[in-house]
Amino acid sequence: MVDRVASALAPTSSVVTDARTQILAVALRLFATRGFDGTSLQDIAQLVGIRKASLLYHFESKEQLRLGVLDHVLSVWNEGLPRLLVAAARTGAPRFSSLIGEVIRFFAEDRNRARLLLRESLDRGEDMRMRLQTFVAPWVGVVTEYIREGQKNGDVDPHVDPEAYVVQIVHMVVSGMATASTLDHALLPATHSLGSPDERHVRELLRIARTSLFRDRGTP
Amino acid sequence: MVDRVASALAPTSSVVTDARTQILAVALRLFATRGFDGTSLQDIAQLVGIRKASLLYHFESKEQLRLGVLDHVLSVWNEGLPRLLVAAARTGAPRFSSLIGEVIRFFAEDRNRARLLLRESLDRGEDMRMRLQTFVAPWVGVVTEYIREGQKNGDVDPHVDPEAYVVQIVHMVVSGMATASTLDHALLPATHSLGSPDERHVRELLRIARTSLFRDRGTP
DNA sequence: ACAAGTGTCTACCGATTGGTAGGCGCGCTC
DNA sequence: GAGCGCGCCTACCAATCGGTAGACACTTGT
Numbered sequence: 001m002v003d004r005v006a007s008a009l010a011p012t013s014s015v016v017t018d019a020r021t022q023i024l025a026v027a028l029r030l031f032a033t034r035g036f037d038g039t040s041l042q043d044i045a046q047l048v049g050i051r052k053a054s055l056l057y058h059f060e061s062k063e064q065l066r067l068g069v070l071d072h073v074l075s076v077w078n079e080g081l082p083r084l085l086v087a088a089a090r091t092g093a094p095r096f097s098s099l100i101g102e103v104i105r106f107f108a109e110d111r112n113r114a115r116l117l118l119r120e121s122l123d124r125g126e127d128m129r130m131r132l133q134t135f136v137a138p139w140v141g142v143v144t145e146y147i148r149e150g151q152k153n154g155d156v157d158p159h160v161d162p163e164a165y166v167v168q169i170v171h172m173v174v175s176g177m178a179t180a181s182t183l184d185h186a187l188l189p190a191t192h193s194l195g196s197p198d199e200r201h202v203r204e205l206l207r208i209a210r211t212s213l214f215r216d217r218g219t220p
Numbered sequence: 221m222v223d224r225v226a227s228a229l230a231p232t233s234s235v236v237t238d239a240r241t242q243i244l245a246v247a248l249r250l251f252a253t254r255g256f257d258g259t260s261l262q263d264i265a266q267l268v269g270i271r272k273a274s275l276l277y278h279f280e281s282k283e284q285l286r287l288g289v290l291d292h293v294l295s296v297w298n299e300g301l302p303r304l305l306v307a308a309a310r311t312g313a314p315r316f317s318s319l320i321g322e323v324i325r326f327f328a329e330d331r332n333r334a335r336l337l338l339r340e341s342l343d344r345g346e347d348m349r350m351r352l353q354t355f356v357a358p359w360v361g362v363v364t365e366y367i368r369e370g371q372k373n374g375d376v377d378p379h380v381d382p383e384a385y386v387v388q389i390v391h392m393v394v395s396g397m398a399t400a401s402t403l404d405h406a407l408l409p410a411t412h413s414l415g416s417p418d419e420r421h422v423r424e425l426l427r428i429a430r431t432s433l434f435r436d437r438g439t440p
Numbered sequence: 441a442c443a444a445g446t447g448t449c450t451a452c453c454g455a456t457t458g459g460t461a462g463g464c465g466c467g468c469t470c
Numbered sequence: 471g472a473g474c475g476c477g478c479c480t481a482c483c484a485a486t487c488g489g490t491a492g493a494c495a496c497t498t499g500t
Contacts (some may be wrong), residue, residue: 019477019478033342034257034343035255035257035258035342035343036258037254037255037257037258038255038256038257038343040456040457040458041457041458041459042456042457042458050477050478050479051478051479051480052458052459053459053460053478053479053480053481054477054478054479056458056459056460057476057477057478058477060459061458061459062457062458062459115342118338118342118395118399119342121398121399121402121403122253122255122335122338122339122398122399123254123255123258125399125402128402128406129402129403129405129406130406132402132403132406132407133406133407136407137406137407140407157431157437159427159431160424160427161420161423161424161427163407163408163420164408164420164421164423164424164425165424165428166407167396167403167404167407167408167421167424168392168396168421168424168425168428170403171391171392171395171396171399171403172388172391172392172395174395175338175391175392175394175395176387176388176391178342179338179341179342179345179391182341182345182348182349182352183341183349183352183387183390183391184387185349186348186349186350186352186353186357187352187353187356187357187360187383187386187387188383188384188387200381200383200384201384201387201388203381203384204380204381204384204385204387204388205384205388207379207380207381207432208385208388208428208432211377211379211431211432212427212428212429212431212432217377217437239447260486260487260488261487261488261489262486262487262488270447270448270449271448271449271450272488272489273448273449273450273451273489273490273491274447274448274449276488276489276490277446277447277448278447280489281488281489282487282488282489
């Protein structure tokens with residue numbers, strides 16, 4: 001009965017969701033840019049437009065908010081997993097481009113995701129390790145499976161260590177997206193004719209990933 | 221006279237240097253593991269074995285301590301620069317291994333260096349960008365020069381974007397060393413016959429860097 | 441012997457932190 | 471229309487933060 005009314009009109013629950021969602025969005029932004037310890041509940045509440053006490057009504061503690069933000073980001077990642085499996089349905093180089101493209105797109109869509117994940121890995125390595133095992137290990141399993149398949153086909157370099165390869169690519173993507181405006185812009189001269197630092201960054205990332213994977217250096 | 225006595229016994233100045241050095245070492249460790257905002261002056265002082273007020277005698281503010289730690293790490297990096305130029309005196313693949321080996325060694329010697337630099341990039345992107353331009357841009361210039369030289373020789377793949385390539389390799393090294401115990405151990409099964417996660421990590425990193433650089437995939 | 445540092449200490453400060461208690465208004469259900 | 475729960479509020483709390491003031495020991499140059 002309650003469910004029927006709530007799902008039909010969802011008057012109360014929509015407001016609740018709205019506030020919670022707004023808090024999560026602001027918290028993600030601040031946690032990612034200033035860090036967890038560098039962000040006060042006051043800061044978050046102010047940007048949302050409510051009082052600190054109201055914030056603590058939705059999340060019973062700062063720690064719960066942290067977990068909420070992290071879970072939300074990881075759940076968004078999981079939502080994109082079907083699209084990832086579709087990409088994996090291809091073969092050879094197209095499969096490669098699709099798979100890595102989906103990963104890049106996820107972090108490029110909101111770089112704060114990369115910043116948050118990186119910060120969480122630094123702040124709470126142990127917790128993060130277990131969470132990653134749950135959330136990304138299955139996906140890594142799919143990818144490494146295809147790499148090994150490619151090695152049998154002869155398309156993929158037999159020297160590739162599938163798991164270690166994926167880890168390194170992820171490091172490049174996450175670290176690159178998180179600190180893009182720092183390291184890249186500091187070292188990539190903007191006056192270059194090859195496009196913006198971001199474009200050069202992604203293009204070279206794809207090239208490195210491709211040529212170090214395929215035995216014939218992919219599609220040069 | 222003062223110099224003679226000081227250099228022979230170094231009673232006062234050694235104590236002074238000792239305290240400062242000790243503070244810098246502890247601060248590096250805590251800033252790297254807990255972050256700047258997650259570390260209190262009390263924490264640092266306690267681990268050094270002095271009082272907070274004594275700490276503030278050596279560094280007039282927490283901000284000055286942050287800068288002191290950062291400058292110290294970057295100066296240690298600069299001390300290794302000559303050794304790096306020696307490595308660059310070789311040619312072909314040996315030059316490549318020596319150069320990237322020196323970089324890996326620097327961060328592997330103390331992973332907190334990687335963690336600190338990563339955190340600083342996240343916390344203070346602007347400041348860090350300028351500092352990197354001063355400290356690592358010259359070194360990057362040397363490396364990209366050799367890459368371009370290799371492209372003329374025909375050893376290096378002409379598709380390589382030298383600056384972007386170096387940025388990506390640095391991302392892999394720094395991010396990998398900083399979060400090694402997190403992402404790696406979560407995804408690299410320890411029961412594998414190829415060695416410890418760290419060994420697999422470094423080996424695959426070198427393979428990716430090598431095969432994506434040289435036209436003949438380096439020395440397979 | 442004595443004045444001038446030098447390094448560390450205790451004691452304290454105002455500001456900010458995460459979190460709690462309790463009141464107020466609104467819309468809902470009986 | 472009385473009760474009730476939800477969402478937000480004001481007001482407050484103890485703890486901790488970075489930083490300061492000033493006393494005390496000890497060494498050093500004259």
